[in-house]
Amino acid sequence: MDSVTTVPVPVNEPVRDHRPGSPEQQSLWAVLEQLRTAPRDLPARIGDRWHLGSGERIRVTEPHRRASVLGVLADSTRADACLAVRAALDAAHDWRRLPYDARAAIFLRAADLLSGPWRDRMNAATMLGQGKTVHQAEIDAACELADFWRFNVAFGRELLEQQPAVQPPGAWNRLDHRPLEGFVYAVTPFNFTAIAGNLATAPALMGNVVVWKPAPTQQLSAHVTMELLEAAGLPPGVVNMLPGTGPAVSDAVLDSPHLAGIHFTGSTDTFRRLWGEVGHRIGSYRTYPRIVGETGGKGFVLAHPSADLDELRTALLRGAFDYQGQKCSAASRAYLPRSIWRRLRDDLAAAADALPMGDVTDHRNFLGAVIDERAYRRQVAAIAEARARETCRVIAGGEHDDAEGWFVRPTVLECDDLSDEVFEREYFGPILAVHVFDDDRFDEVAQHIDRTSDYALTGAVFGRDRGALESASATLRDAAGNLYLNDKPTGAVVGQQPFGGGRASGTNDKAGAPSNLSRWISSRTLKETYAPPRDHRYAHMG
Numbered sequence: 001m002d003s004v005t006t007v008p009v010p011v012n013e014p015v016r017d018h019r020p021g022s023p024e025q026q027s028l029w030a031v032l033e034q035l036r037t038a039p040r041d042l043p044a045r046i047g048d049r050w051h052l053g054s055g056e057r058i059r060v061t062e063p064h065r066r067a068s069v070l071g072v073l074a075d076s077t078r079a080d081a082c083l084a085v086r087a088a089l090d091a092a093h094d095w096r097r098l099p100y101d102a103r104a105a106i107f108l109r110a111a112d113l114l115s116g117p118w119r120d121r122m123n124a125a126t127m128l129g130q131g132k133t134v135h136q137a138e139i140d141a142a143c144e145l146a147d148f149w150r151f152n153v154a155f156g157r158e159l160l161e162q163q164p165a166v167q168p169p170g171a172w173n174r175l176d177h178r179p180l181e182g183f184v185y186a187v188t189p190f191n192f193t194a195i196a197g198n199l200a201t202a203p204a205l206m207g208n209v210v211v212w213k214p215a216p217t218q219q220l221s222a223h224v225t226m227e228l229l230e231a232a233g234l235p236p237g238v239v240n241m242l243p244g245t246g247p248a249v250s251d252a253v254l255d256s257p258h259l260a261g262i263h264f265t266g267s268t269d270t271f272r273r274l275w276g277e278v279g280h281r282i283g284s285y286r287t288y289p290r291i292v293g294e295t296g297g298k299g300f301v302l303a304h305p306s307a308d309l310d311e312l313r314t315a316l317l318r319g320a321f322d323y324q325g326q327k328c329s330a331a332s333r334a335y336l337p338r339s340i341w342r343r344l345r346d347d348l349a350a351a352a353d354a355l356p357m358g359d360v361t362d363h364r365n366f367l368g369a370v371i372d373e374r375a376y377r378r379q380v381a382a383i384a385e386a387r388a389r390e391t392c393r394v395i396a397g398g399e400h401d402d403a404e405g406w407f408v409r410p411t412v413l414e415c416d417d418l419s420d421e422v423f424e425r426e427y428f429g430p431i432l433a434v435h436v437f438d439d440d441r442f443d444e445v446a447q448h449i450d451r452t453s454d455y456a457l458t459g460a461v462f463g464r465d466r467g468a469l470e471s472a473s474a475t476l477r478d479a480a481g482n483l484y485l486n487d488k489p490t491g492a493v494v495g496q497q498p499f500g501g502g503r504a505s506g507t508n509d510k511a512g513a514p515s516n517l518s519r520w521i522s523s524r525t526l527k528e529t530y531a532p533p534r535d536h537r538y539a540h541m542g
């Protein structure tokens with residue numbers, strides 16, 4: 001179609017509140033039961049084939065009910081990965097020639113299917129497989145993923161419309177925003193269904209083909225995402241999904257001369273490893289691979305003596321313990337003035353100890369279990385090590401129990417030493433470390449936060465004193481890619497708070513923003529001259 005169209009103006013998907021007894025709660029609960037009673041194979045998707053390979057079998061279980069098996073995947077092998085790369089490259093020719101509107105329509109349809117008939121399935125898969133309560137699943141798997149698909153379409157169109165500012169007489173300058181040559185490798189984390197879906201599809205919207213390696217613990221909702229994309233009309237081979245642990249897939253994928261980009265979210269260590277492997281092979285690629293990665297965090301909350309106590313306590317509880325603290329954005333360290341701490345300590349500890357924890361399908365629970373045994377052991381070790389230090393006290397939680405599921409109680413540690421590892425290391429679980437400072441040291445503590453951790457993802461400053469907010473915001477300018485004033489550091493919304501951080505937290509290309517999509521195009525400049533010169537001599541030559 002030659003017409004210049006407009007794309008729909010995106011609007012954030014409304015969050016349903018799933019009150020007990022509501023129709024939305026009843027329809028979701030029916031789907032939860034179905035998924036629980038029927039464990040399934042979770043095969044790879046390579047071109048137009050669902051393929052359960054020969055790799056080692058990995059069970060996907062409910063974190064809060066370890067014995068409940070939701071499905072089984074086969075760890076993808078090097079051979080599977082070679083097939084997926086081939087399938088992607090075979091699909092590239094037709095996909096990159098499809099007009100933008102035709103590609104966009106597929107993702108807009110996917111968003112509508114997700115917010116309508118597929119909503120319950122996606123929410124249920126995310127609740128059971130990743131251990132999210134209904135609210136945490138709803139804001140992620142339904143709303144954020146639909147938002148990514150709708151907003152990206154508008155952002156992608158904005159990018160394609162970017163054209164040279166100057167058109168002198170006698171010539172026409174144009175930009176042709178091409179997809180990358182080759183394929184993009186999307187490697188995605190367990191904790192957000194939306195992030196996984198976005199990493200695999202944002203490059204595809206811009207005309208690229210993709211090999212997608214989800215985290216094994218996210219495979220149930222990744223499987224539903226793949227089925228949904230196909231129901232929306234995504235042609236075979238545009239996104240090829242390889243379940244499993246990753247190293248064998250990376251061996252093949254990073255060896256391909258056609259690797260054009262990596263779209264990663266996960267831990268800093270994994271990202272650095274992948275970047276290093278690309279670096280070693282850099283001479284073997286046809287083009288320099290674009291490397292985009294959003295990685296770990298150590299979200300801070302800094303309070304000024306003027307902060308409101310109830311607002312601060314709520315932000316700490318939600319920021320630190322929503323989804324068991326398994327958000328890269330989680331509030332995992334708090335710096336609180338002594339005058340506030342005197343009034344907050346007991347309430348915060350009591351409220352944390354009272355948070356109901358258990359099976360996420362019991363709607364009364366605030367939180368569930370951590371994702372797997374590795375995460376459980378990491379929390380248990382961190383708590384034990386903190387207990388052993390004289391300068392740290394466990395003031396809430398600290399208990400854990402893996403009999404039924406990987407349960408760790410919301411834990412608040414009060415630690416005196418500003419350089420304690422609890423203020424630096426990412427545990428990625430329900431542990432909040434608190435440092436209490438003398439009220440007149442607010443500015444000094446802000447400077448300390450800026451120097452403390454390698455990460456720079458999220459942070460929050462609480463206070464009613466405008467001057468204090470401004471000075472902390474200035475001091476902490478590079479300490480967080482997302483800084484919140486009088487709000488918790490989690491829960492960024494697509495189109496409202498573009499998300500990502502710097503330093504060890506990533507390349508800060510801001511998921512769900514035009515800057516991210518710009519990484520998946522490679523622009524060609526066209527200059528057409530209507531009446532080119534016919535004599536090579538310049539005027540100054542006389």
Ligand SMILES: NC(=O)c1ccc[n+]([C@@H]2O[C@H](COP(=O)([O-])OP(=O)(O)OC[C@H]3O[C@@H](n4cnc5c(N)ncnc54)[C@H](O)[C@@H]3O)[C@@H](O)[C@H]2O)c1
Binds near residue numbers: 188215248499
């Ligand atoms: N900054 C952000 O936007 C953001 C968002 C979500 C999660 N995270 C971070 O992600 C981490 C938690 O997620 P995770 O536990 O899934 O991270 P992870 O690094 O363990 O795994 C991420 C992905 O990498 C895969 N992987 C590991 N080694 C690989 C290899 N050699 N080749 C290919 N794939 C490989 C995993 O299977 C998974 O799919 C935390 O550090 C968290 O802060 C960051």
Ligand SMILES: N[C@@H](CCC=O)C(=O)O
Binds near residue numbers: 192327489
């Ligand atoms: N974008 C999410 C965090 C994603 C990381 O896990 C938030 O803002 O809470």
